[in-house]
Amino acid sequence: MDHRSYVSPFSWRYGCEELRSLFSEQTRRTLWRAVWVALAEAQAAQGLIERDELDDIRAHAGEVDIDAALAIEREIHHDLMAEIRVFASQAQRGGGKIHLGATSMDIEDTVETYRLRRALSLLGAQLRALLDVFGRQVVRYADLVCMGYTHLQPAEPTTLGYRLASYAQDLLVDDAQLRFVFEHLTTKGMRGAVGTAATYERLAGFGGRSAEIEAHVLERFGLRAGEISTQTYPRKLDYLLLSALAGVGASLSKFAMDVRMLASPGFGELGEPFGSKQVGSSSMPFKQNPIMCERIDSLARLLPAYADVAWQNSATNVLERTLDDSANRRVTLPEALLCTDEIVSIARRVIEGLRVDERRIPVAAP
């Protein structure tokens, strides 16, 4: 990492390696090439590509060379076209048949939906792991009576387990919503410039044979296409996804806010885990600040902001597609996923290592 230039905290501070790798340039281009290989396979079956051309394309699919591609992009201002040129220069026999009948978004949206769904799977697993820990703590503290607070004023007793269960219940809604999103996150399919698949049809001699190509490619990525496409999959699906992630953010934000409050000496009931060598503050080393929960609350605020950007993309995209979605999606999609991953992961550490001051908590049951 080059610390002489700006590096996003999502490149090193926040989020897991697996998602960072998934949203790397290397993975993106590797997946693009995998789409081109699948496309070539399907078109070979239709007699449009020779066997040795296909073999050649396959043989060079692994040779992503980002520097070469970026050099070309600087001239032609089109990142996917630049990648095709590099790939074609490597696969000298089959290179001319790469991207046959395709438009950029056939490739890009296939890869993007694949990555988003892969990320959702990872996130879903993380969320369920978090719910497991919540489950254990709910049981453990089910009968530990503590004061319930409304308006930040003592109200009536509740139990710590019951309170923890309320956070878990919120996360179960999120889990259901993420599954709903996963289910509805259809891709564009192999449909060409305006979603009619006309170019594939023409190449294959019409007769609906473009559907065979699409089926072959999508099967390889475990994807399903929407019945209708424009040049892209509907950008409203990005909002569907990002508002669901913002939902996770809202749940964990509330959880973290409560822990921060209960860690305050006036409440004094809970504390987040604290490393043995961790320091409190540079001027007041005795303090045990709830910095994990503060980080959750801080990062969570990015999530509805990213969702708002997606909303605008969706609402203002004109006719079969305008490109005003592209630049901001490079930021919002990976970062929303990395951000959610980070806060789920911190929350798990907090709930796992929750310090409960059982002497301070109990209030007389009514």
Add this chain to the structure above:
Amino acid sequence: MDHRSYVSPFSWRYGCEELRSLFSEQTRRTLWRAVWVALAEAQAAQGLIERDELDDIRAHAGEVDIDAALAIEREIHHDLMAEIRVFASQAQRGGGKIHLGATSMDIEDTVETYRLRRALSLLGAQLRALLDVFGRQVVRYADLVCMGYTHLQPAEPTTLGYRLASYAQDLLVDDAQLRFVFEHLTTKGMRGAVGTAATYERLAGFGGRSAEIEAHVLERFGLRAGEISTQTYPRKLDYLLLSALAGVGASLSKFAMDVRMLASPGFGELGEPFGSKQVGSSSMPFKQNPIMCERIDSLARLLPAYADVAWQNSATNVLERTLDDSANRRVTLPEALLCTDEIVSIARRVIEGLRVDERRIPVAAP
């Protein structure tokens, strides 16, 4: 309506009478009283209220007197308590047994969830009516070839029916999401100050008999309560709802944007319906401006804004409840529903009366 004071356009310009009535003060208080009656019925079955007290409460349930209640509220700064006092003063025998063991939010959240779900039903019906019209127009124009545009530049031909189907497909996602929300919009239930139902239990002699009360009340309103409650239902459900409405807004916003574009003479393919006496502009009466679609685009922008407010409510509500959600929910919940209703309703008029210039549209098929 008093036009010497500020009147929200949602009180007269935008949205349907049915929703305006549902979110009126009159309906709110009528429903509050219906909850109190149901509660009294359940508690009468538990022997806590005499038969004649119950009859008295029932007999006066219809006598909402807003002026009287507001006069009391000005003194005690609590709107629901003021309503109880008015009700109790009307039902002199049973009045003392109103709201027995209850906390305000038992009443308010029951009514609020009922209203939100009722509004969702209305909206769902509206949306399906819109989809019906889309269905007819998709079929009608299935084969009318027109130019597809990317980057606002002519790209390749598509058909008008196919393009219209893309909007309908977006709305089908919205429809699925609204159903998901309806399904997950659980209420708080009759659970008292911090969600433990302790006060009801105490009154009923413990033994889990509060569940009978809750079951009776919720059955009356067709509601289901979450397994866990705090003083309220989880405010993240408001975000779930409002972000789903914003999803509808994104779909219709894109549709309206496209119609506005295609109604421009450089495209010249479509026009929205235009009344026979409608005027174009005060200085240029010849113009046929796409003002219905402009209104859709304008109103739709309110929806993600309302959702953001709900996100903050959800993320920052502390412990068993803080009241920092209350004031803004009086605005965002009804207005988001009225706003969505309005744009769905305009969209239906636009798609129904869509003027298609068939001479201008056709392009040579490839």
Add this chain to the structure above:
Amino acid sequence: MDHRSYVSPFSWRYGCEELRSLFSEQTRRTLWRAVWVALAEAQAAQGLIERDELDDIRAHAGEVDIDAALAIEREIHHDLMAEIRVFASQAQRGGGKIHLGATSMDIEDTVETYRLRRALSLLGAQLRALLDVFGRQVVRYADLVCMGYTHLQPAEPTTLGYRLASYAQDLLVDDAQLRFVFEHLTTKGMRGAVGTAATYERLAGFGGRSAEIEAHVLERFGLRAGEISTQTYPRKLDYLLLSALAGVGASLSKFAMDVRMLASPGFGELGEPFGSKQVGSSSMPFKQNPIMCERIDSLARLLPAYADVAWQNSATNVLERTLDDSANRRVTLPEALLCTDEIVSIARRVIEGLRVDERRIPVAAP
């Protein structure tokens, strides 16, 4: 007020009468008519309108008849044109000369900028009144030592006066920003359909005489026009205004958050004023909940949401003007002002009546 239909809380619960009156339909139309009168005066000076026509227009300017206008609007779908027709039908001699050479937005934007600046003046006065109270309390508690908190943990001592001064300092930034906005809130001027004043020029025989008309009208309203206009004043000025109001919201939101925290028994230092007959909660009457500050925090969240809507209006308005700003501005502009007014007004009551528990506050100075 008709409580059988939806009534915005800004029509009765929140905000002051003066702003509600300013943003009423009655005032809007009265001001429209005042613009038409001023326009007629200027054009009379240019010989375009006869003296008796002018007198007639003036004589009927006060006869706003909203019902009549709305009846016409229902047919022609244009609110300002409908008002012209009513006005013209009243002023039978001069009526044909109303709105001569003008486009709707000459009238509407003049009135709107006037109202916004008038509201800003009111708000500025409110803000300075609030600052006065802060000033007194800062002095009063300048030396009352209390604990300073970071991360909600006790850190080092500070004084209550110093803390209160930090809120006041934030408000001074807001005050400076509101003045900046007031200064930059230029109007469109009398410039016709696309901002060139062509129609006025033509009528007046060219030679730049439209400038005389504009000067006469704007002088009447204390306005200054931007050098360049489109059909409207730049909608980015709405964002300038609404983000400044959101700035006030941020300041008071933080203040209210702090009071809510300090009113919690674990801190126990402060309380907001509490009416002698006010009740705490329906189930726990002993509680003194910080409901004024909770209301500030709740309402303040609407402000950045309204600003976001204005941002979209500004960013997506196309060429000399599209109407996608209109519908949402009917909500966002008055409500943002009413909302700000309300929270400033609550904050003043809170700081004025601040209950300070001087026995609990003091900590040993270091």
Add this chain to the structure above:
Amino acid sequence: MDHRSYVSPFSWRYGCEELRSLFSEQTRRTLWRAVWVALAEAQAAQGLIERDELDDIRAHAGEVDIDAALAIEREIHHDLMAEIRVFASQAQRGGGKIHLGATSMDIEDTVETYRLRRALSLLGAQLRALLDVFGRQVVRYADLVCMGYTHLQPAEPTTLGYRLASYAQDLLVDDAQLRFVFEHLTTKGMRGAVGTAATYERLAGFGGRSAEIEAHVLERFGLRAGEISTQTYPRKLDYLLLSALAGVGASLSKFAMDVRMLASPGFGELGEPFGSKQVGSSSMPFKQNPIMCERIDSLARLLPAYADVAWQNSATNVLERTLDDSANRRVTLPEALLCTDEIVSIARRVIEGLRVDERRIPVAAP
């Protein structure tokens, strides 16, 4: 750059090197050390640090070692403390005197305000360079009559120069606002944990001598401190800054939207510059898509989203400071500046190289 992991587009695609360097980890730590040196100088003048200790601190100030610091941070979870330890291990004689009496935010906020103001200066220069180009084009096309459009419908003639001037006028408002922000962006100063400067006072024997320290340090960075501080400078200033940047985004977004529209063949008046080797699209190479303006519109949407995050930080920061601002500011502050820089820079290339089809534009003057 490691393309096997997620890299923000603001690290390589968008924004200028100078800002990327300013917001690098290397610069941040270099500036922290510069604050420590200035602090040591001031305290040396007060007799708290020996001459040779100061020399030693100065001598090692340049030896930022990020890897070493990060290794320590992993243990102690505090980035600034880790840097102190590295610095102290390098400056063995004076190391113990680094950060004397200071709290982290004395150092961090000084550096942050310095960087923000430095970035604002850069941006201001960029904006004025853009305005220069606009100025030239306004003059050049002052008399080129073209059609003005309202509702995307032809309305009345205007001139291209007049239209271009409307964008420039918007940017002049932005320029004024950025100057306002620059003026009001005060820093925290050297005030310790809760803003009272108590620790410095104690060390210096009281008597207000902490003011000398602060004056020395801030003078070095060209900063002015607010009269009152908490542990930080008021976070509302972040919102002031980010909403002003969003204002620039709104202006350029509208400009780009218009160019995109006018580049559509139905309008056909303008085009953005197009490289000689640039390609149109992967399937339709003939197209000249307005991708620069689409990128402006895409990136601009991030700006109000970042502002919203800052609003929440400002509104919910509790008492003398909570840390829930920290994590998201690592993203929003540099990226909002880089994003604004990028869109200003693209806009300049667009307006400089604007292709005007003078044959298509002219319309008959009225």
